[in-house]
Amino acid sequence: MIADKMVNFVKNSSAIRAMFEEGKIMAEKYGAENVYDFSLGNPNVPAPAEVKDAIIDILDNEDPVVVHGYMNNSGYEDVRAAIAGSLNRKFGTAFREENILMTVGAAGGMNVIFKTLLNPGDEVMVFAPYFGEYRSYAANYDGVLVEVSPDTETFQPNLEEFRGKITRRTKAVIVNSPNNPTGVVYSEDTIHKLADILREKQKEFGTEIYLISDEPYRELAYDGVQVPYLTKYYENTIVGYSYSKSLSLPGERIGYLVIPDEVADSRDVIAAANVANRILGYVNAPSLMQKVVARCLDAEVDVPAYNKNREALYGGLKKLGFQCIKPEGAFYLFVKSPVADEKVFCDAAKKHHILIVPGSSFACPGYVRIAYCVSYETIMNSMPGFEALAKEFL
Amino acid sequence: MIADKMVNFVKNSSAIRAMFEEGKIMAEKYGAENVYDFSLGNPNVPAPAEVKDAIIDILDNEDPVVVHGYMNNSGYEDVRAAIAGSLNRKFGTAFREENILMTVGAAGGMNVIFKTLLNPGDEVMVFAPYFGEYRSYAANYDGVLVEVSPDTETFQPNLEEFRGKITRRTKAVIVNSPNNPTGVVYSEDTIHKLADILREKQKEFGTEIYLISDEPYRELAYDGVQVPYLTKYYENTIVGYSYSKSLSLPGERIGYLVIPDEVADSRDVIAAANVANRILGYVNAPSLMQKVVARCLDAEVDVPAYNKNREALYGGLKKLGFQCIKPEGAFYLFVKSPVADEKVFCDAAKKHHILIVPGSSFACPGYVRIAYCVSYETIMNSMPGFEALAKEFL
Numbered sequence: 001m002i003a004d005k006m007v008n009f010v011k012n013s014s015a016i017r018a019m020f021e022e023g024k025i026m027a028e029k030y031g032a033e034n035v036y037d038f039s040l041g042n043p044n045v046p047a048p049a050e051v052k053d054a055i056i057d058i059l060d061n062e063d064p065v066v067v068h069g070y071m072n073n074s075g076y077e078d079v080r081a082a083i084a085g086s087l088n089r090k091f092g093t094a095f096r097e098e099n100i101l102m103t104v105g106a107a108g109g110m111n112v113i114f115k116t117l118l119n120p121g122d123e124v125m126v127f128a129p130y131f132g133e134y135r136s137y138a139a140n141y142d143g144v145l146v147e148v149s150p151d152t153e154t155f156q157p158n159l160e161e162f163r164g165k166i167t168r169r170t171k172a173v174i175v176n177s178p179n180n181p182t183g184v185v186y187s188e189d190t191i192h193k194l195a196d197i198l199r200e201k202q203k204e205f206g207t208e209i210y211l212i213s214d215e216p217y218r219e220l221a222y223d224g225v226q227v228p229y230l231t232k233y234y235e236n237t238i239v240g241y242s243y244s245k246s247l248s249l250p251g252e253r254i255g256y257l258v259i260p261d262e263v264a265d266s267r268d269v270i271a272a273a274n275v276a277n278r279i280l281g282y283v284n285a286p287s288l289m290q291k292v293v294a295r296c297l298d299a300e301v302d303v304p305a306y307n308k309n310r311e312a313l314y315g316g317l318k319k320l321g322f323q324c325i326k327p328e329g330a331f332y333l334f335v336k337s338p339v340a341d342e343k344v345f346c347d348a349a350k351k352h353h354i355l356i357v358p359g360s361s362f363a364c365p366g367y368v369r370i371a372y373c374v375s376y377e378t379i380m381n382s383m384p385g386f387e388a389l390a391k392e393f394l
Numbered sequence: 395m396i397a398d399k400m401v402n403f404v405k406n407s408s409a410i411r412a413m414f415e416e417g418k419i420m421a422e423k424y425g426a427e428n429v430y431d432f433s434l435g436n437p438n439v440p441a442p443a444e445v446k447d448a449i450i451d452i453l454d455n456e457d458p459v460v461v462h463g464y465m466n467n468s469g470y471e472d473v474r475a476a477i478a479g480s481l482n483r484k485f486g487t488a489f490r491e492e493n494i495l496m497t498v499g500a501a502g503g504m505n506v507i508f509k510t511l512l513n514p515g516d517e518v519m520v521f522a523p524y525f526g527e528y529r530s531y532a533a534n535y536d537g538v539l540v541e542v543s544p545d546t547e548t549f550q551p552n553l554e555e556f557r558g559k560i561t562r563r564t565k566a567v568i569v570n571s572p573n574n575p576t577g578v579v580y581s582e583d584t585i586h587k588l589a590d591i592l593r594e595k596q597k598e599f600g601t602e603i604y605l606i607s608d609e610p611y612r613e614l615a616y617d618g619v620q621v622p623y624l625t626k627y628y629e630n631t632i633v634g635y636s637y638s639k640s641l642s643l644p645g646e647r648i649g650y651l652v653i654p655d656e657v658a659d660s661r662d663v664i665a666a667a668n669v670a671n672r673i674l675g676y677v678n679a680p681s682l683m684q685k686v687v688a689r690c691l692d693a694e695v696d697v698p699a700y701n702k703n704r705e706a707l708y709g710g711l712k713k714l715g716f717q718c719i720k721p722e723g724a725f726y727l728f729v730k731s732p733v734a735d736e737k738v739f740c741d742a743a744k745k746h747h748i749l750i751v752p753g754s755s756f757a758c759p760g761y762v763r764i765a766y767c768v769s770y771e772t773i774m775n776s777m778p779g780f781e782a783l784a785k786e787f788l
Contacts, residue, residue: 001511001602001604001658001659001662001663002510002511002659002662002663002666003509003510003511003512003513003535003666004513005513006509006510006666006669006670007666009666009669009670009673010662010665010666010669013665013669017467017672020464021466040464042463042464043459043463044459045459046457046458046459047458047462051458051462052453052458055449055453056450056453059446059449059450063440064440064441064445064446064642065437065438065439065440065642067645068441068445068642068643068644068645068646069436069437069642069644069645070414070434070436070644070645071645072415073411104498104647104675104676104677105675105677107675107676107677108675108676109675110675111674111675112675115397115400115534116396116397116400117395117396117397118397119397119398119399133672133673136672136673137673137675140509140673140674141397208395210395248458248459248462248463249462250462250463250464251461251462251463251464251465251678251680251681251682252462252680252681252682253498253647253676253677253678253679253680253681264395265395265396268395268396268404269395269396271404271407272396272397272400272401272403272404275400275403275404275407276400276403278411278527278530279403279527279530279531279534280505280534280674280675281498281499281501281502281503281504281505281506281531281674281676282498282501282502282647282675282676283498283499283501283644283647284645284647285647286645286646286647286680286683287645287646287647288645288646288682288683289680289682
């Protein structure tokens with residue numbers, strides 16, 4: 001009796017989520033300390049102390065009717081102004097409260113902007129490997145995902161293929177940097193070239209093509225690498241942000257969209273996104289958490305802890321002979337599978353209680369994603385398992 | 395550049411929300427105490443003390459990585475089990491954790507269940523007057539809303555017309571009791587008859603028709619009136635609940651769906667709803683608030699305060715000569731407009747700084763909705779304005 005569309009969605013239901021559930025079952029069976037669950041991007045680093053302090057201060061000093069109440073569907077005005085101001089200080093932008101729309105995480109923001117922009121059949125371009133949920137988000141509004149195949153040398157976008165695949169129906173292009181699943185940060189050079197191609201194609205087709213920058217991993221960058229702020233490179237850029245990783249609040253569903261004035265028809269887009277946020281049933285982003293993040297704009301999670309994991313896992317796997325690009329951001333390692341069918345490798349890993357996700361979940365078979373947002377001990381204790389896998393496969 | 399569908403959505407954007415924004419502007423201009431804003435169902439009664447206590451206790455005693463982290467897309471298992479147990483104690487049902495899906499408010503729940511059930515062109519029946527957002531929620535999944543016209547004598551569902559309008563394409567029927575906008579509670583007799591009609595029509599057409607009980611106002615009932623729990627009357631019932639009103643947490647976006655085992659294809663529906671919750675971008679209901687509501691299952695807002703408002707406003711308006719059915723639940727009064735075009739009346743009210751919503755927003759022109767989830771003083775101070783309106787129109 002369920003909807004036809006849902007039958008396939010359920011069948012192809014997220015392998016990542018399935019593994020997360022499997023990991024919990026294995027943890028019960030073998031003991032949590034004996035399961036090395038690298039499957040989900042669920043931060044193990046706690047929220048910074050500022051979050052708890054902010055919650056308690058708000059509850060002690062603000063009116064509960066306001067704190068827990070409805071507000072403008074786009075969010076509290078003061079929260080949006082505070083975020084705009086913070087972005088302006090960090091990136092030299094000139095956003096106002098009106099350019100910020102508080103959302104139910106970045107996933108909520110992506111749905112809001114696709115609902116706002118997509119007509120059935122409109123094309124949404126993605127660079128493989130990419131977060132598999134983009135496919136569902138576009139499909140929710142009958143958008144058609146167009147994949148650009150991966151450049152497995154650098155995992156920067158394959159720009160020549162990109163140029164060739166843009167059509168009159170291209171309505172949006174998703175960029176996700178630092179990238180899930182590779183950890184790669186798209187370079188400033190990449191962004192300049194990508195923006196030039198988009199401008200050229202807009203002119204050729206007389207269309208507007210929106211660049212959607214999905215950047216929940218912005219603050220997780222290592223070795224001093226700079227993550228370009230895309231609104232400064234291309235006019236039609238809309239940013240989707242989440243505090244899931246930067247404040248370790250993934251379950252709280254709090255993020256925002258930035259819709260700059262430079263975006264084509266920005267007033268209409270802003271107005272429609274406000275309505276989309278409401279009618280999609282989000283209504284508004286969770287109210288208390290809106291107020292919390294506004295007080296934690298300069299708070300940081302323990303990024304060095306992730307970096308320590310990155311070095312240990314990357315170093316350990318390289319030493320064992322695995323091939324992998326060194327990630328500059330996020331908390332993922334994208335490792336070449338030693339066998340062509342990476343699912344075989346994932347199944348073998350499971351026998352060592354190591355849970356990793358097949359690259360085909362990210363439209364990049366032959367690789368596996370290892371999420372290192374786990375304890376340092378988990379990484380160290382998983383090494384004998386990886387060593388056994390190296391002996392078996394390499 | 396926005397999506398074609400959104401053009402109309404923006405144009406017909408919620409009159410209620412527009413008035414909420416207008417009210418804020420008027421409050422700045424004339425002073426909040428001189429504006430009588432009855433436009434939005436935004437509770438003025440604060441959350442019970444248990445909510446703050448629960449938040450602080452959770453933050454003090456639970457692991458922040460768990461409290462703010464991802465969990466099963468359907469919600470924390472212990473929270474769902476606690477809610478199932480509470481429902482079972484209250485209503486003699488036999489729900490298990492698996493039957494409960496935590497949602498981003500009732501609006502999120504309605505979207506999840508429509509995404510789960512509706513094929514394009516499927517019909518969703520509603521009884522006028524009804525909450526206008528239902529139209530958007532069904533349209534999000536290309537469902538077609540079929541209205542049953544109001545019985546303005548009792549504001550109970552017009553069951554004869556209902557029977558005649560059910561077709562092979564009828565996939566769902568929405569019931570909202572205590573009702574927004576009338577405050578009427580659908581009687582047990584009504585529910586029995588409605589269930590009989592549904593069973594008869596299921597048999598006639600060989601279809602399954604899901605009854606969606608949207609009941610955010612369940613706990614707001616007066617004079618000891620009983621609100622029937624619909625899963626006990628009709629097998630294919632799915633309940634959408636929200637803590638927006640019962641705990642005064644509308645901005646927090648926390649609620650749940652109940653999908654009983656008795657529902658046709660319940661396993662598939664439960665599995666698909668879990669996926670729909672994820673891919674619609676909710677991912678999961680806000681995590682901290684899930685844990686909070688599980689600790690506040692027996693907490694109550696100050697319902698007597700609403701009752702005092704109800705008596706004062708109902709009594710006051712009747713005395714002035716207005717016609718209105720006495721509401722048994724929720725916090726709305728649905729008053730007959732003294733002129734056929736109720737928008738004329740709403741505009742006249744605005745001159746007295748009284749903000750009320752035209753009945754046409756609820757598919758019931760000729761009436762106005764007055765939300766009395768305001769301070770008692772607001773009601774008292776608005777009375778001279780209503781008196782002037784009575785003199786002008788009655």
